[in-house]
Amino acid sequence: MGVMGVSIQQEVSAIVGRVLESHDITHVVWVAAGGSFGGFHAANYFMERESKAIFSSTFTSNEFVLAPPAYVDEHTLAVICSMRGTKETCEAARTAKELGAATIALYVEQSDLTAVCDQKIAYESIALDESRVERVNSSIALQIAMALVNQLEGYAEYETAMAAFDVVDAVYRKAVAYARPLAHCWAEQMAGEKTIYVMGSGPAYGSAYIFSICNIEEMLQIDSPTINCCEFFHGPFEVLDKSKPVFLLMSVGRCRKADERALAFLERYGGCNVYVLDGKEIGLNDLPDSVSEYFNHILFSPILNNVYMRALSKATSKDYMTRRYMWKVEY
Amino acid sequence: MGVMGVSIQQEVSAIVGRVLESHDITHVVWVAAGGSFGGFHAANYFMERESKAIFSSTFTSNEFVLAPPAYVDEHTLAVICSMRGTKETCEAARTAKELGAATIALYVEQSDLTAVCDQKIAYESIALDESRVERVNSSIALQIAMALVNQLEGYAEYETAMAAFDVVDAVYRKAVAYARPLAHCWAEQMAGEKTIYVMGSGPAYGSAYIFSICNIEEMLQIDSPTINCCEFFHGPFEVLDKSKPVFLLMSVGRCRKADERALAFLERYGGCNVYVLDGKEIGLNDLPDSVSEYFNHILFSPILNNVYMRALSKATSKDYMTRRYMWKVEY
The missing domain is CATH 3.40.50.10490 (Glucose-6-phosphate isomerase like protein; domain 1)
Known part of the structure; x- marks a missing residue:
């Protein structure tokens, strides 16, 4: 309130x-x-x-x-x-x-x-x-x-969705505690990597995009292409080998099948630099199934920004509050 | 006909x-x-x-x-x-x-x-x-x-646009001849680079996307984030330094101002790995001004695919017809 x-x-x-x-x-x-x-x-x-x-x-x-x-x-x-x-x-x-x-x-x-x-x-x-x-x-x-x-x-699901907004902050707090140690391990492994792909689809694609351009590129100055899981198979997948760093968002809802298809391929042809963050891990299934698909972005984005980005900032010794151009030069 | x-x-x-x-x-x-x-x-x-x-x-x-x-x-x-x-x-x-x-x-x-x-x-x-x-x-x-x-x-411009389609192939052939030596130099310089950013906006953004995911990633297995020139200043520009490879498409038409803004920044803070392909170089101004904006993609994409991608294929000794996954494994 x-x-x-x-x-x-x-x-x-x-x-x-x-x-x-x-x-x-x-x-x-x-x-x-x-x-x-x-x-x-x-x-x-x-x-x-x-x-x-x-x-x-x-x-x-x-x-x-x-x-x-x-x-x-x-x-x-x-x-x-x-x-x-x-x-x-x-x-x-x-x-x-x-x-x-x-x-x-x-x-x-x-x-x-x-x-x-x-x-x-x-x-x-x-x-x-x-x-x-x-x-x-x-x-x-x-x-x-x-x-x-x-x-x-x-x-029809309006009241259900509004009620989900009442509880989503509590779901997020639990997810932060859950994800912190995982993010620490991921970040330690990523430190030194020059390019990190971020993949997502449908309701989670916006979170993938923000993680790439704001968190990884802007705050940490690491290259980060964003790939839609559906588009992956029509071009980008040819870059995959066992060394390639990929961060895959697995959404809940109808587009999950596209994410699962990407996951199967990443598991077969990618290596230990593939990391998966599943909506099922961060509490999306604590929200009613009739609306949870629309909350993918709502939970993924703060977790990525406040847990995974911060962990990578620490592991790379790059203060995420520093900028070289933004607010400093003319553009 | x-x-x-x-x-x-x-x-x-x-x-x-x-x-x-x-x-x-x-x-x-x-x-x-x-x-x-x-x-x-x-x-x-x-x-x-x-x-x-x-x-x-x-x-x-x-x-x-x-x-x-x-x-x-x-x-x-x-x-x-x-x-x-x-x-x-x-x-x-x-x-x-x-x-x-x-x-x-x-x-x-x-x-x-x-x-x-x-x-x-x-x-x-x-x-x-x-x-x-x-x-x-x-x-x-x-x-x-x-x-x-x-x-x-x-x-109102329908007949003008249809007439432009009658001449666009001839414009393209001239642009191929023009761009080949430029593409050769660019490709020689890019050989060995692991990541090439492609930037474009508005009517040229689709060409930038295809150049990244199909030409550079799929055919040549080089990482290639695509950045909208408007979005560049809200995240991605923080990765820029004098070493970063960037391929900028300068469109003709209303969004050119966004591309020019990106160019000014790239010229100031980027280095010799920044390459600019201007719609003005490849004949877009040979089409009537009232419709040329809509032809950016029509001319940029075949030039990128058939001139720049092929030049980079040659310079990197990576046959652009080979694939490791597409048409070869289950996915």
Whole structure:
């Protein structure tokens, strides 16, 4: 419960309701950059699988500014996320607004973004231990998606999903304790590796992407291609040998079969540098089966950021808070 | 001109017309795996920028099979591509069909895919020198997208774009001759590198993706992360130093600004392993400005596959026709 006993689920639902009072929404665009962009994957994946009436798509901020989709108008809801007001994300909010879209800002610090958007929802940074999992950006985006579908078309599992958000933080805390020693071993083994592949599919793909570009590349300066498990067999698998470092996310839900197929191949042709983190290990099955698929990202991402990335930071003696370019040079 | 003097543009337009006679289309899904999946990027990029009425999205085949989008029904056109009938792509065609979608197969060899789909269009492999550029999969998909928008909503530049397809093969042949010596130098320098980043944005992103996963990873077994130029500044740029190999595609059109921003940073903080291939070098400005943005992929991809990949194959003494897993082991 947050301020005045209102849960984040209720706050989000009320804001979505307010948008729908004044807008006949047929499209939703999720716009952000980097980790915030990847954080929208769960919401977009949900929309694609559960909405028949609302067209949902993600855009990296600068592409949205430079070449916005033709359909954006007053029937579009633009959900735009930036922790501190990333320049091109603020610009994207202005673009959405100028095109007539309803706009919701997701933010940690107030900025131009919150000034421009019609509505705003504060979120808590995934990187802080004290943040609650149901209040990080990807959770709030997923709640927006679920509220939108529920209010416009009906989503039979809406109450179940909202109840799952009530318990997901506790599930996460248990998973942190479970994963820490495993992450330590993995990180010790990875120290010195120059490239770490990250694989995932469907509802977990966004977590794989963020782990690659934000955690491994940005924070630790190690090369990290992200591979969709389905795409693996149509190109990337040819690089595999027994030395190749691969981190595989095994999702729960319908796309698990794709992850299992990748796992079987990695087990046969990969070696001891293949690491598997299974959604079954980190508590996804503690959530009801009818909604757990949509929570893959919600549990994988904080575990990867706060357990595996930190362990690798320690093992490589690279302080994950240091940057050489970000916030330091012009770009 | 093909059989009986009918151009591929006319053939595609007629097939789209036939689909629209029997289906009220509101959605289009582009479904394939690997290079064929990446090959749909140009069509989807066009649809997003030019269609107000038709919702367009791409799916890798196996995700489409395992967790198809909720909206797919008789109002969806599914365009499904596989050179020889990739197993999960045939399965995806069956899924689309079962959900009631209109289906068009793009194919080189007849297979289950062509047996399942309502309509079929033969394409020519991008990898063969004798193939005509306007008849490869990405060109035909783009023609489908343009015909669809033109016939349903009107596309003012339709005739201009179709005329551009008439000359694009000649533009490509000139670009091959131009790029060969440059590719030779680049490849000599890259020989021995273990990781090559490929960067691109907007209309060229699909070409960057295919160059990474099909050309560099699959054919040459070199690690190759793909980075969107817009996303570069929100994570991946921290890996950059003067030693890092990067291949940057500079697109023509609205997203060029994003590529120029990346270039400025690469020039300042990267070193002599940064290589730039500019759409301006390979003839994109020989096409009318009103449509050239949509032809980035159409020219970049065959140049990358047939000039740069082959040069790197030669420089690394890795025969690009050899595979260790594909078509050889169970997966």
